[in-house]
Amino acid sequence: xxxxxxxxxxxxxxxxxxxxxxxxxxxxxxxxxxxxxxxxxxxxxxxxxxxxxxxxxxxxxxxxxxxxxxxxxxxxxxxxxxxxxxxxxxxxxxxxxxxxxxxxxxxxxxxxxxxxxxxxxxxxxxxxxxxxxxxxxxxxxxxxxxxxxxxxxxxxxxxxxxxxxxxxxxxxxxxxxxxxxxxxxxxxxxxxxxxxxxxxxxxxxxxxxxxxxxxxxxxxxxxxxxxxxxxxxxxxxxxxxxxxxxxxxxxxxxxxxxxxxxxxxxxxxxxxxxxxxxxxxxxxxxxxxxxxxxxxxxxxxxxxxxxxxxxxxxxxxxxxxxxxxxxxxxxxxxxxxxxxxxxxxxxxxxxxxxxxxxxxxxxxxxxxxxxxxxxxxxxxxxxxxxxxxxxxxxxxxxxxxxxxxxxxxxxxxxxxxxxxxxxxxxxxxxxxxxxxxxxxxxxxxxxxxxxxxxxxxxxxxxxxxxxxxxxxxxxxxxxxxxxxxxxxxxxxxxxxxxxxxxxxxxxxxxxxxxxxxxxxxxxxxxxxxxxxxxxxxxxxxxxxxxxxxxxxxxxxxxxxxxxxxxxxxxxxxxxxxxxxxxxxxxxxxxxxxxxxxxxxxxx
Amino acid sequence: xxxxxxxxxxxxxxxxxxxxxxxxxxxxxxxxxxxxxxxxxxxxxxxxxxxxxxxxxxxxxxxxxxxxxxxxxxxxxxxxxxxxxxxxxxxxxxxxxxxxxxxxxxxxxxxxxxxxxxxxxxxxxxxxxxxxxxxxxxxxxxxxxxxxxxxxxxxxxxxxxxxxxxxxxxxxxxxxxx
Numbered sequence: 001x002x003x004x005x006x007x008x009x010x011x012x013x014x015x016x017x018x019x020x021x022x023x024x025x026x027x028x029x030x031x032x033x034x035x036x037x038x039x040x041x042x043x044x045x046x047x048x049x050x051x052x053x054x055x056x057x058x059x060x061x062x063x064x065x066x067x068x069x070x071x072x073x074x075x076x077x078x079x080x081x082x083x084x085x086x087x088x089x090x091x092x093x094x095x096x097x098x099x100x101x102x103x104x105x106x107x108x109x110x111x112x113x114x115x116x117x118x119x120x121x122x123x124x125x126x127x128x129x130x131x132x133x134x135x136x137x138x139x140x141x142x143x144x145x146x147x148x149x150x151x152x153x154x155x156x157x158x159x160x161x162x163x164x165x166x167x168x169x170x171x172x173x174x175x176x177x178x179x180x181x182x183x184x185x186x187x188x189x190x191x192x193x194x195x196x197x198x199x200x201x202x203x204x205x206x207x208x209x210x211x212x213x214x215x216x217x218x219x220x221x222x223x224x225x226x227x228x229x230x231x232x233x234x235x236x237x238x239x240x241x242x243x244x245x246x247x248x249x250x251x252x253x254x255x256x257x258x259x260x261x262x263x264x265x266x267x268x269x270x271x272x273x274x275x276x277x278x279x280x281x282x283x284x285x286x287x288x289x290x291x292x293x294x295x296x297x298x299x300x301x302x303x304x305x306x307x308x309x310x311x312x313x314x315x316x317x318x319x320x321x322x323x324x325x326x327x328x329x330x331x332x333x334x335x336x337x338x339x340x341x342x343x344x345x346x347x348x349x350x351x352x353x354x355x356x357x358x359x360x361x362x363x364x365x366x367x368x369x370x371x372x373x374x375x376x377x378x379x380x381x382x383x384x385x386x387x388x389x390x391x392x393x394x395x396x397x398x399x400x401x402x403x404x405x406x407x408x409x410x411x412x413x414x415x416x417x418x419x420x421x422x423x424x425x426x427x428x429x430x431x432x433x434x435x436x437x438x439x440x441x442x443x444x445x446x447x448x449x450x451x452x453x454x455x456x457x458x459x460x461x462x463x464x465x466x467x468x469x470x471x472x473x474x475x476x477x478x479x480x481x482x483x484x485x486x487x488x489x490x491x492x493x494x495x496x497x498x499x500x501x502x503x504x505x506x507x508x509x510x511x512x513x514x515x516x517x518x519x520x521x522x523x524x525x526x527x528x529x530x531x532x533x534x535x536x537x538x539x540x541x542x543x544x545x546x547x548x549x550x551x552x553x554x555x556x557x558x559x560x561x562x563x564x565x566x567x568x569x570x571x572x573x574x575x576x577x578x579x580x581x582x583x584x585x586x587x588x589x590x591x592x593x594x595x596x597x598x599x600x601x602x603x
Numbered sequence: 604x605x606x607x608x609x610x611x612x613x614x615x616x617x618x619x620x621x622x623x624x625x626x627x628x629x630x631x632x633x634x635x636x637x638x639x640x641x642x643x644x645x646x647x648x649x650x651x652x653x654x655x656x657x658x659x660x661x662x663x664x665x666x667x668x669x670x671x672x673x674x675x676x677x678x679x680x681x682x683x684x685x686x687x688x689x690x691x692x693x694x695x696x697x698x699x700x701x702x703x704x705x706x707x708x709x710x711x712x713x714x715x716x717x718x719x720x721x722x723x724x725x726x727x728x729x730x731x732x733x734x735x736x737x738x739x740x741x742x743x744x745x746x747x748x749x750x751x752x753x754x755x756x757x758x759x760x761x762x763x764x765x766x767x768x769x770x771x772x773x774x775x776x777x778x779x780x781x
Contacts, residue, residue, distance in 0.1 A: 004626050004636070113641055136661070137637070170663035171626045171638040249662030323666040344668035344686040347706075351679050354613065354650040564648025579716070579726050580615070580648055 001178045007168040010138040010176070011105065011161070012037035014145030017177045020075050020103070021049035021184045022067040024060040026434065027463035028079030029114040030168040031107035035077050036466065048184035053466050056404070056434040057082035061089050061104070068102035068158075069196060070187030073149055075103045080119040082106070085404065085435070087124060092198050093158055094128040095207045097214075100187070101152035101159075103145060104130075108164045110246075110294045111320030116386075116403070118318060120295035125160045126271045129211055131218050132160040134245035134270050138172040144268065155214055155221075164293060166246050166320065215272050223274035227267065231281065234263045239335050240285040242278075244270045244298055247291035247321055254323040260336060262289075273301045282306050289314065289333055293321050308333040357394050357564050361539055361582030363495045363526035364389040364455055366502045368397035369561055371424050371453070373590070374506035380422045381414050383407040385436070387428035388462045388528075389455050394562045398426075405435030411450040411519075412443045422513060423450035429479060430460040430468045437482060443519045444486040451509055452519050454479055457526040458534060465531055479523050491522035497540050499590045529582060542585030543600040548573045550596035561591045604634060605658035606745045607665050611684045612676030614649045617730035620758070621674065622653045624734070627754035628746045629657050639663035652684055657745055672696065672744065674737055676729055678703050678712070696737045698729065711740040713777060728769040731755065735773020740781070748774070 005013065011034050015023065025035050035051055042049045050067075054060030057078040067074040078086060083106040090104070106121035125132035133148050135141035141163050148159040194203045234240070239262040243251050248266045255262055263285075267273065270292065282288050282304050290299045290309035299309040308314040314332045316325050324342035331338045358365050371382065372395065384390060384398040385407040392398045400410055411425035427436050432454050440452070456479055460466040469477045483490040491512065493505040505522075512520045527534040551573045558566050558574075565580035566587075574596065587597045608625065612618040622638045629636035637660050640653040654665040667686045670693060675681030678699025685706060688695070693708050698715040713736050719726040738748055746754075751770065756763040 002630065004623075004630050137663070166639055166663050169639055169641070171622060171636070171640075172663075173626070173630050173636055246662065249660075250664075252661040320664075321662075322664065323662070342666040342668055344688070344690060346686045347682040349682075349704075351683050354648065356649045359615075360648065579719070580613075 001176055002173055003176055004171060005138050005142070005174045005176075006033065006171050007138040007141050007163055008033035009037045010142040010172075010174050011145055011163065011168075012041055013176055014142040015075055015103070015149075016041050016045065016047065016182060017180070018073065018146045018149035019182050019185070020073045020101075020149060021047065021182070022064060022072050022074040023049070023051040023077065024054045024063040024074075025077030025105075026054055026057045026060050026082055027460050027466040028082045028107070029463050030109060030163075030165040031077050031079045031082070031105065032463040032466065033168070034105060036464070045180055045182075047182060053460075053468075055469060057086040058089060061086040061093075064102055065089060065093050065098070065158075067187060068098040068100045069096075070189040071100040072185055072187040073101040073153070075105060077105045078107075079115065080106055080108045080121050081115060081117060081403065083121055083124055087128075090124070090128050090130075090158070094130045095204060095211050096195060096198060097156040097207075097210075098152070098158065099156065099190075100185075101149045103148045103152060103161055104158050105161045105163070107168050108162060108294065110164050110166075113165055116401070118294050120293075120297060121160065121162045122270055122297040123295050125162070126297060129215055129272075130158050130160055131155075131222070131269055132162050132271050133268060134162050135167050136245050136248045136266070137167060138170055139174045140268075141167055142174055142176060155218060157214060157218070162245070164246050164320075219272045219274040222269045222272065223277045226269055227265070227274065227277070230265060234265065236284065237261050237263045238286045239263065240265060240282070240288045242267060242288060242290045242292075242298055244292040247293050250321045250323050250326050251291050254326040254342075257323075258327070258339065258341060260330065262335065267298060270298050271301065273298065275301060278302060279304055287333055287335065289329060289335070291315065291321070291326065291329070294318075352567065355394060356391055357562065358388055358391045359529050359582070360564050360580050361529045361584035361586075362388070363457070363524070364392065365395070365561065365563065366495070366497075366499050366586050367426070367453065367455060367524055367526075368392035368395050369499065369591070370502040370506040371426070372397050372560065373503055374510055375422050375424050375451070380424055381418065383410045383414065383423060383425045385427040385431045387431050387460075389426055389428055390462075392426070395560055404431050405439055408436050408439035408443060408452060411452065412439065412446070412448040415448045415450045425450060425452045427452070427454055428461070429454060429456040429458060429470065432479065433469050433477075440483070440519070440521070441486060444488055447518050449513075449516055450519055451513055452521045453509075454521070454523045455526055456523050457528045457531070459528050459531055461528040461530070465528060483521050483523070488518055488521060491520070492525065493522065494525045495527070497584045497586050499586045503590060539582060540584045542583050542588070543578065543581060544576050544585060544587060544597050545600040546574045546576060547596045547598050550594045552594055552596075554593060556593055557587065557591050557597075561587060563587060604745065605656075605660070606672070606743070607657070607670045608655040608672045608674065609665055609670045609684050609687045610653040610655065610674045610676075611680035612651050612730075613680065614651050616651070616676040617727070618651045618653050618676060621730050621734060622655055624751065624754045624758055625655045625657075625746070627757050628750045631750045631753055632746060634745070635659060637661075637663045650680060650683060652680070672737070672741055674733055675699075676733055682706070692743075694741050694743070696733065696741060698733055711736065711777070713780065718776070724769050724772055728766060731766045731769045732773040735770040736777040738770070739774045739777035
């Protein structure tokens, strides 16, 4: 049956067709739609299956892994930086193995579209010694999910699926199974203390040896089932291209369009590779070029003087692939003359800059504004975290961003290293639950003095508004009570669109800070403007315009407040784009030193 | 057939909706289709660009100098993505004011913001309006009006009637301008 699917939808459907009935993960672009779509398909087909967001990736991994060692078919989903968080259990689980099946999906982001780092999850697969499948299109992602689950079951190992953004967020007409033969399977944990109780050293040593044996068997399987059948189609050119994942599509298109004479061999499982079999293939070629995204995972497993790739600097080292980069690699390796078929002139005059920014009407903007207004930039350090509020960078309201939860632990560090400044940390509710609780406990236990503001919009807004713990169980898990559980007061503010009130709240925190001997912690109860359930009735209906006589083009609003509808018009005065303005009216009172923002009367 | 479309706009204008409509239309026209969109960081107000490749392709992204058509929901976003157009056959359909800079491509431009301000159509249907303009003005556009209508209906039957009305408004406005 043919269906038009986005990569993450194809993966979700593949999981259902592979009989997976237990799914756990943490949202992160480009992986976020997998779990949501799984829930959608599950409800549509009326299946019994567990599919829930975990508080973080480590938790998500461990929930799914427990399911797998009880004999169920499970999956954990995350993005590449989320895998860093889950790497702790992964390293042990890869030794121990499993009984049912488990697919670990880690979505990569070549080109840094929505990530702090490019990373290559295949490196983690190699580090953990688990096999990894590298799809190049939504169709392949669907097929590889099914293959991965079967393979995981057969070899009792976790299998990684590594789609990149251009697979997860690509759309394609896919051929998928017609019918469903999936039944919820009952887990049955069988006690086996030497295997499941990971206590060193004796049992681990044996499992380490088994892991190496398993890898050898998988290498052979990779050769016999995935690689060798494809070698019959090689045409005997002088140059062999080894490809993997999306690298394959770019090479195929460029080679076809420009009629370049090379052979292409795509490696579906880039780790573990049957080194000897592959290198034997090299004998009939002059050159072998490896095209892979992002790190030299394949290249590092092979050795030959004929090998060209990232390690030999013939292929680019950073950023996503393009056909132009393919041609450049061919040229550097001496396969073709330099060719610029995929380069065109850009528009060279200045265009309006549109960096990622918070939505018009977003409460985060007001909070950042009020913080910098109250805690002056020269006397403060602003640590922040991963989420929509990260975009407060545009307001110059953030000094540091490292990784999930680091705003609080770094606030601790700055309070020790630069005690004359006031440290103000901001973190969202989902990130706080993910990895902010432990650093808060640390700060209270050691009496670190800083201001922590938790921006609670009760959703994981940046990745598409996935549910958070306090959203699902509002009367049980509450940030205020978590803070109070640490033995300190929680300052609470229910956000209003009157910016004066937000500034006043910050001033009250400043007062509290003066006499504090421990962190001053506040929770701001907000909403996401895109969240239909919570934003209703809380978004204003005030349209704002600019009194051009009063506007002196001082830049104050676009520097400190930076709302997307604000822009300069041809007369050099500020103007509000009526199609973007959300009508919150926050800018009316505090933002403009000459009071040029005025309420627009309905005509 | 091979036909490559870049859709550019600003977050919140519905560029991704157009990718979905065009991929459904491809299926209806029995054509292969690969598309891709940028998610995540582009909140409302940021630059968005999406690709749709119809026919035999292996990679979802469009390279520079390759696109047959650039649909821009905002004029400056057309300029920002102009390098993706094929230098001989590239066509631009864009929402831009009359005094917009001229570029070296076959360009069809309409001031849709002005029409929306005059309440001729609702601004949240800008994407469908521009698709109507494209249907009327791009001679090589690979879909018929009927295929696009069916695709819009398949996307969301509840609001299809309204959307199809705006589609035709785009077609009629574009034809009147010719």
